[in-house]
Amino acid sequence: MSFLLNHYRQGSLRHLSLSKEACHTQIMSMLGEEEGNMRCVAQFEVGYTGYLDHELRVTGPLPEFAREPVQLIAAYRAMASARAFDRKAINLQRTGQLGTFASCLGEEAIAVAVGLAMRPEDVLLPMYRHHGAYLSRGVRMAELLAYWGGDERGMDFQSVREDFAVAVPIATQAPHAVGVGYAFKYRKEPRVAVCLLGDGATSKGDFYEAINAAGVWELPVVFVVANNLWAISVPRTLQSRAQTLAQKAIAAGFEGEQVDGNDYIAVRDRLDQALQRARSGQGPCLIEALTYRMGDHTTADDSRRYRDAEEVEAWQRRDPLDRLRGYLLQSGAWSEADEEALQVECQEAADQAAQLYLERPLQPPASMFDYLYERLPRAYAEQRKALADPNDV
Amino acid sequence: MPEMTLVGGVNAALAYEMAADDRVLVFGEDIGVNGGVFRATEGLQQRFGPERVIDTPLAEGLIAGMAVGLAAQGLRPVAEIQFMGFSYPTLDQLISHASRLRNRTRGRLSCPMVLRAPFGGGIHAPEHHSESTEALYAHIPGLRVVIPSSPARAYGLLLAAIRDPDPVVFLEPKRIYRLTKQEVADDGEAMPLDVCFVVRDGTDITLVTWGAMIHETLQAAEQLAKEGISAEVIDVATLRPLDTETILESVAKTGRCVIIHEAPRSGGFGAEIAAVVAEHGLLNLLAPVARVTGYDTIMPLLKLEQHFLPSVERIMDTVHKTMEFA
CATH class of the missing domain: 3.40.50.970 (Thiamin diphosphate (ThDP)-binding fold, Pyr/PP domains)
Structure with missing residues (x-):
């Protein structure tokens, strides 16, 4: 734990790296005296960015967008809304009105920063947890509830219609991001593919293959690794011996960096930079956002089986919403009355979405045939008919 | 052309x-x-x-x-x-x-x-x-x-x-x-997907195959013709979705069906075709549906691969048995 908390040292940008001398010394010690002919041919740095720490200390000059409260308030509202959605979804699941659900509790700063930093014409390729990213891009809560409630129509968004559906098999969306990025580059469109992954995903071949290819072709793809320290029950320390997950990008030939994932200002700032570079043809980037999965993996999981309550409590003090709200309150841009009104508003929106979701008529069973192919092949017409009208067979 | x-x-x-x-x-x-x-x-x-x-x-x-x-x-x-x-x-x-x-x-x-x-x-x-x-x-x-x-x-x-x-x-x-x-005319003319192609007309037996085995199957059909057996040869071409109609129509005409494929037998795609013929064409059959396939083994390295791959002889043998059944 202390190792992990060490990542949260203050300072707006630090580098985890070896100096040239240290690099040389390390190599010499590996070689032994008699083979001292090896030179240092490459060395790398991994930056870390944080602006606002969990004790509400501003640790460096704020980026432009964060100097006025307007954007921060909008972001805070989106984070509060995402959390209300999360709470509603869990309640619906607990009362048998939703399927298994993956909570985003504690990772809202990353989700919302991704959603707000992207342009509408960019394409999001998410994993299954960061609902706030979709919501900030205009996807409706009722649509997401439909998906988690077991209705395919939930992923037929009425907005951001080129965004990918959530990828359930881990890291399998990373190669899709390469294809999407290649399409943008091929058509010379100033658009970016943003691929959201977790820490566990960085152990998979799909991830390595995708970052490698994105590097080779210098594609406009931003990989955001939400490192919440747990892949169900397996801790970050068992995923990789690498000091950072960000450094994996270096092996793919582009920059990887760490950011305090519970500091909205830091995540948004680094995302803005990465998106701008990608959009202007400067290639991919990997951002490892350090955060914590404050809830269970899903509603079907019980994290008390594998992690200590005190660890969870320690991270509760680093809650991304508390932090941004605390900063806004402290700077006078937000009041307790604003907060109360916002909570009521978010709750009402989530309730309304749940109502819409619950009232929507079910799809007819035969609809399972209707989107299998553009036109249903004759070979399956009989099966469809049997399902649609069992008395007519 | x-x-x-x-x-x-x-x-x-x-x-x-x-x-x-x-x-x-x-x-x-x-x-x-x-x-x-x-x-x-x-x-x-x-x-x-x-x-x-x-x-x-x-x-x-x-x-x-x-x-x-x-x-x-x-x-x-x-x-x-x-x-x-x-x-x-x-x-x-x-x-x-x-x-x-x-x-x-x-x-x-x-x-x-x-x-x-x-x-x-x-x-x-x-x-x-x-x-x-x-x-x-x-x-x-x-x-x-x-x-x-x-x-x-x-x-x-x-x-x-x-x-x-x-x-x-x-x-x-x-x-x-x-x-x-x-x-082949390089005119951009596509052929239809989702249909089987009858590549040789016949009246006594239906041989169903795809891929490289079309070669041995057509050779067998040629030899069978010399023996007075008229074999219809179907190239499945699209395995999914399967055009069952062309296969069933042919079997309705010939009453006999042999399926030939390189892949191992159990769970091979021939099993699907045999099941379709059993479900929808049973009453037209004069003999059981038969398969000539690779064996249920690992594909051998090159010294033995000719023993694994269905040969013209194996196809002929199976056709003869099917013809003799009734």
Whole structure:
């Protein structure tokens, strides 16, 4: 734990790296005296960015967008809304009105920063947890509830219609991001593919293959690794011996960096930079956002089986919403009355979405045939008919 | 009309469609400068440039996944996997994503991609270069599995596959890549998917096959004709979705059915065809449906592969037994 908390040292940008001398010394010690002919041919740095720490200390000059409260308030509202959605979804699941659900509790700063930093014409390729990213891009809560409630129509968004559906098999969306990025580059469109992954995903071949290819072709793809320290029950320390997950990008030939994932200002700032570079043809980037999965993996999981309550409590003090709200309150841009009104508003929106979701008529069973192919092949017409009208067979 | 080999048909179809439609991108391992290890993409990079004819890093899962991303963006990706034996990392992308994109989003996204791979034995190659695992792919709803068995069908079916709005696994019988030449008009005319082709008319027995086995099956039919047995030969061509009507019509006429494929017998695609004939054609049968297939073993290395692959003799034997049954 202390190792992990060490990542949260203050300072707006630090580098985890070896100096040239240290690099040389390390190599010499590996070689032994008699083979001292090896030179240092490459060395790398991994930056870390944080602006606002969990004790509400501003640790460096704020980026432009964060100097006025307007954007921060909008972001805070989106984070509060995402959390209300999360709470509603869990309640619906607990009362048998939703399927298994993956909570985003504690990772809202990353989700919302991704959603707000992207342009509408960019394409999001998410994993299954960061609902706030979709919501900030205009996807409706009722649509997401439909998906988690077991209705395919939930992923037929009425907005951001080129965004990918959530990828359930881990890291399998990373190669899709390469294809999407290649399409943008091929058509010379100033658009970016943003691929959201977790820490566990960085152990998979799909991830390595995708970052490698994105590097080779210098594609406009931003990989955001939400490192919440747990892949169900397996801790970050068992995923990789690498000091950072960000450094994996270096092996793919582009920059990887760490950011305090519970500091909205830091995540948004680094995302803005990465998106701008990608959009202007400067290639991919990997951002490892350090955060914590404050809830269970899903509603079907019980994290008390594998992690200590005190660890969870320690991270509760680093809650991304508390932090941004605390900063806004402290700077006078937000009041307790604003907060109360916002909570009521978010709750009402989530309730309304749940109502819409619950009232929507079910799809007819035969609809399972209707989107299998553009036109249903004759070979399956009989099966469809049997399902649609069992008395007519 | 130009004379083409089967692999020449593949090349001509790719070139035709790339010239006609700039959404078509071709990519895979060694397919650019080298023109593919079987030369299926020869000359394409010189003609269409490295942005459209792309040598990828050596990563099959990436190739398939990237095709999904390109297809979702409205392009027409044609990915090559060098040998079927290296295609298994693509199964995750095909099963988990390519086949489901349309269904998962209720038509918001779709996946008009083609994944090409040469398959089958008989080319004296090392391990993993000779398998026929088409049944794995043919089991996946949402995919099409297409196998040409002549130069004309390679050309016409590949054009159809590229133009199809849904994902197609296009398996090329490499043993007959250069076995025969045929005059094929390079006119961009596609052939229909989802139908079987009757490649020889007959009245006594129906021989159902696909891929390279068409060659031995037609030879057997020729010999049977000399014995006075009239064999109808069907090239299945599209395994999923299966055109059961053409097969059932033929069996209704002949009353006998032998299915020939290279792949191991149990759970092979022949079992599906036999089941269809049993379900819908039983009363037309004069003899049990029979199969001539590879054995339920690992595909042997080259010294023994001829013992594994169905031969003209094995086909003849089975046909004789089926004819003698009734």
